[in-house]
Amino acid sequence: MKKKLLSLVACAALLAGCGSSNSGGSADTPASGGTTNENGEYVLETLNITVDGTITATVDAGQAEFVQQWEEAVSEKIGHPIKLNITQLDHSDYSGTVSRTLTTGQPGDAGYPDALIMSASMLRQYQTTGLLWNLANAYDNAEFQSRVTLPSINMNLRTADGAQYGFAPTYGNGCVTYIKKGWLDAVGKTVDDIKTFDDYYALLKAFTTEDPDGDGTNKTYGVIAAGFAKLDEAPYINYMPEFWQGAYPSFYPNKDGVWVDGFAEDATIDALKRLNQAYKDGIIDPDTEEAGTKQAREKFFSNDQTTSEGVFTYWAGTWLRTLTDNMNKNEVKNQNGELEELVQLPPIKEIKDTVGGYINREAPTWVITDDGDGNDAREQAIFDALFETMLDGDKVQTLWTYGAEGVHWSTEAEEFTLNKGDAEKEKTYTYEAGQFHLRPNPNDPNSLWKKNHLDAVLVIAPLTNGFVDNDPLIQEGNAFFTANCVDAYPAASSATLTDYEADLAEAKKALVNKAVVGEITPEEAVQQYKDEFGSVSDTIVEELNSAAQ
Amino acid sequence: MSTNENSKVPQNETTWVAPKKTLAQRMKPYMGFYLMFLPVFIFVLIVYYWPMLGVRYAFYTYKLRDIHFIGLGNFAKLFAEKEFWSAFVNTLILSVGKLLLNTFVAVIISVFLNEMLNLFCKKFVQTIIYLPHFMSWAVVAAIFTLFLSTSSTGFVNETLKSWGWIKQSIDFLHSKALWRPIFYMIDLWKETGWGTVVFFATLSGIDPGLYEAAELDGATRLQKIRYVTMPALSNTIIIVLILNLAKVLNIFEPVFVLYNTRVLEVSDVISTYIYRKTFLTAIPDYGYTTAVGLFKSLVGMVLMLASDYASKRIRGRGIM
Numbered sequence: 064m065k066k067k068l069l070s071l072v073a074c075a076a077l078l079a080g081c082g083s084s085n086s087g088g089s090a091d092t093p094a095s096g097g098t099t100n101e102n103g104e105y106v107l108e109t110l111n112i113t114v115d116g117t118i119t120a121t122v123d124a125g126q127a128e129f130v131q132q133w134e135e136a137v138s139e140k141i142g143h144p145i146k147l148n149i150t151q152l153d154h155s156d157y158s159g160t161v162s163r164t165l166t167t168g169q170p171g172d173a174g175y176p177d178a179l180i181m182s183a184s185m186l187r188q189y190q191t192t193g194l195l196w197n198l199a200n201a202y203d204n205a206e207f208q209s210r211v212t213l214p215s216i217n218m219n220l221r222t223a224d225g226a227q228y229g230f231a232p233t234y235g236n237g238c239v240t241y242i243k244k245g246w247l248d249a250v251g252k253t254v255d256d257i258k259t260f261d262d263y264y265a266l267l268k269a270f271t272t273e274d275p276d277g278d279g280t281n282k283t284y285g286v287i288a289a290g291f292a293k294l295d296e297a298p299y300i301n302y303m304p305e306f307w308q309g310a311y312p313s314f315y316p317n318k319d320g321v322w323v324d325g326f327a328e329d330a331t332i333d334a335l336k337r338l339n340q341a342y343k344d345g346i347i348d349p350d351t352e353e354a355g356t357k358q359a360r361e362k363f364f365s366n367d368q369t370t371s372e373g374v375f376t377y378w379a380g381t382w383l384r385t386l387t388d389n390m391n392k393n394e395v396k397n398q399n400g401e402l403e404e405l406v407q408l409p410p411i412k413e414i415k416d417t418v419g420g421y422i423n424r425e426a427p428t429w430v431i432t433d434d435g436d437g438n439d440a441r442e443q444a445i446f447d448a449l450f451e452t453m454l455d456g457d458k459v460q461t462l463w464t465y466g467a468e469g470v471h472w473s474t475e476a477e478e479f480t481l482n483k484g485d486a487e488k489e490k491t492y493t494y495e496a497g498q499f500h501l502r503p504n505p506n507d508p509n510s511l512w513k514k515n516h517l518d519a520v521l522v523i524a525p526l527t528n529g530f531v532d533n534d535p536l537i538q539e540g541n542a543f544f545t546a547n548c549v550d551a552y553p554a555a556s557s558a559t560l561t562d563y564e565a566d567l568a569e570a571k572k573a574l575v576n577k578a579v580v581g582e583i584t585p586e587e588a589v590q591q592y593k594d595e596f597g598s599v600s601d602t603i604v605e606e607l608n609s610a611a612q
Numbered sequence: 613m614s615t616n617e618n619s620k621v622p623q624n625e626t627t628w629v630a631p632k633k634t635l636a637q638r639m640k641p642y643m644g645f646y647l648m649f650l651p652v653f654i655f656v657l658i659v660y661y662w663p664m665l666g667v668r669y670a671f672y673t674y675k676l677r678d679i680h681f682i683g684l685g686n687f688a689k690l691f692a693e694k695e696f697w698s699a700f701v702n703t704l705i706l707s708v709g710k711l712l713l714n715t716f717v718a719v720i721i722s723v724f725l726n727e728m729l730n731l732f733c734k735k736f737v738q739t740i741i742y743l744p745h746f747m748s749w750a751v752v753a754a755i756f757t758l759f760l761s762t763s764s765t766g767f768v769n770e771t772l773k774s775w776g777w778i779k780q781s782i783d784f785l786h787s788k789a790l791w792r793p794i795f796y797m798i799d800l801w802k803e804t805g806w807g808t809v810v811f812f813a814t815l816s817g818i819d820p821g822l823y824e825a826a827e828l829d830g831a832t833r834l835q836k837i838r839y840v841t842m843p844a845l846s847n848t849i850i851i852v853l854i855l856n857l858a859k860v861l862n863i864f865e866p867v868f869v870l871y872n873t874r875v876l877e878v879s880d881v882i883s884t885y886i887y888r889k890t891f892l893t894a895i896p897d898y899g900y901t902t903a904v905g906l907f908k909s910l911v912g913m914v915l916m917l918a919s920d921y922a923s924k925r926i927r928g929r930g931i932m
Binding site: 162295370561565576 | 765786
């Protein structure tokens, strides 16, 4: 019996022990590193980067060619060979995997990143941990400084004491509200008719009750989104701005610069009331409650429009092209049998020029991990090889912007046809030698490649080689957003918030969902939040305001 | 080899005392076997026992590079956490509930199948009820979420509405009152068929002579089930219950793919609690989640010992 007991204790320990051994990085990725040359200079030979899904040149879509061309171009620029290893993580669990990687490894380990992408929220959480390198000096002295057109983007990342742990090569971008034009026509409205929340609400109602798809039933909905609010990711309200209006369900600095908890404010109650009414009226697709972004957008451009929605708020610019392409691919047509189009809704009166409208989120950043040896040689070498070249205005920036030459884009004379054999969609593209153009998407040969990591329109230091993708739809989308956006609140960062962020997001999501579907009233939702997290919220607000002073 | 030497036992066994051999001496004749076992032994040490060292972090704070010993601090926090106890109770309710339900329904179906005379029909039904077992929980959840959706794509609600039975869609998977019954139902649909395998095997092994004797005694079909089939199955039922009792705390996947924030109070189990605290927290405290894992393992161990004890009492032999 004793032996059995011992072996059971061992088993129990094994189970628990297994739970604690986590590794987020790829075991196949070699250790990064460099050497010191005869002049005593640090020479970075291998660069490991960890990225999310915003690098669209994935392993299935020409990443090998991208890496090869990057290595050639950067080796030439920095004067010695360098190898690039990319670990591309699952986009939906990016922050979790990064956390595990940074917990279990250290610089020099296989799979441990030298540099990685972090959202603004992640940056705020990690910048106080000592794991990230303060790149303020490197940024100030970077070669690309002379070409930076939007200096405020990176200056806003600096802490009160002037440290800068993230580098934002672009500004943040945000979401705008798209409406199916065919559905607008079907209910006899134009986008110019939608000026106020009441107009917007009436439109959603019409999409729900007036059979905009013409199938003879009323199974359509006004709007769908990835959640009634995205409470675990700033800026939280960007997928349903018309309903949230001035409410901000998280910590933000008010007009006096004082940090407050927006979820506890009356504005949140008002927003929940609007959402609850819309849910009761059946104009919000109930799938909104559990939908992720993929599910929401796929239902929006689904080939079965009989249960689809007329309005969808999603990312501006390139996504206008992507949503349109996907609708065309699915042969979504209006009632006249023509391919459906999207129109962009200018911000309604209640959200125009307010944070609550089309929010330009805080820019996603790149960070460099600090090896903590007190010597900046390694980190500066990473900055020079990666960030400095990323905005060189020329060859390397083109790689990050459009992808690999000959795979994603070309300047050679060529002709190709997309959707061959489809009389309605077939289109032939002809280019002369020297003319920059994007090539067919390696993942979908019937659509054109759009971009790689950097958005040419959003970048803080534009390309100087004249390579411009002239897709009018993307340009229209970007121009529309730029004309109508407002900057997001800065992400909050405090020790208590880091500890409770997941709990707060989970509780808020549950309360919002319950209030919207009518399980509890909006007032009860906010009160329950105050009852459960009031003291935590007070502590966070106190910490935020202390840090701001 | 050594058998011949050992056979030279002196006639007077009471006075002869065998010289005590050292471990090395005892191992020497089997050195070949030990050498063959060595790679496996090393493998087991590295793969199974090495990770056990991680259990020490249950007594540490382990957040990024902040790793320091805090004694029983994680356990104190754990026991004070309302959310944890809710998950603990839910684990027992959901696991034990589904164990009892699955076993009960599997027994009924097995008996029913056993009574079925048409072989083709019997095989056909068996195949049909086994199939869901081979679907992943992710797929099962996707199917039922779509089926039970309140959106116009939801088959069940739209059908009930078209029949005029309901006016408002029923939010099956978001209702605290309905979530557990729906969970049990989906679990029954998926796993009961497979659960009949053991019972059906037992039923196949029942001596036909017993049924013939019962028939000669004038037993009806129901009486044969009552007095022959059920007593023959009872031992198997107990064994199945005992063996599964030891695993009740391990429930994760079916809950994880079916639960949502609105029904956390009735659906959150220990494993999903650990998952959320570890994987959905920006900078998790691995020490805390290791402590939760260790506690779960210890309770599991108690259940296993209880099962072993019960098995010994009922079957005359343990399960370990």
